Amino acid sequence: MMICFLVSTGANAQCSICTKTAQQLGEKPAKALNSGIVYLALTPLAILGIVGFRWYRSNKDLL
Structure with missing residues (x-):
């Protein structure tokens, strides 16, 4: 169970709205x-x- 917290992997947004919002904001925001x-x-x-x-x-x- 604790190994899940120690391993870091890339993740994608959970929904398309979050993805589109993050893309429109730019890198820093x-x-x-x-x-x-x-x-x-x-x-x-x-x-x-x-x-x-x-x-x-x-x-x-x-x-």
Whole structure:
């Protein structure tokens, strides 16, 4: 599972509207759009990681 996060590959847009929008924006705004998408995806994962770590740390004596 963790290997999926370590391997980076090129990706295409999920829908044709996103592709057309990114093409029309140009290179610099398209990179900002991609960065925003990554930021929005990583925020919930970071929250889950913090909650999971705190749960593990508080319950490691029970395991």
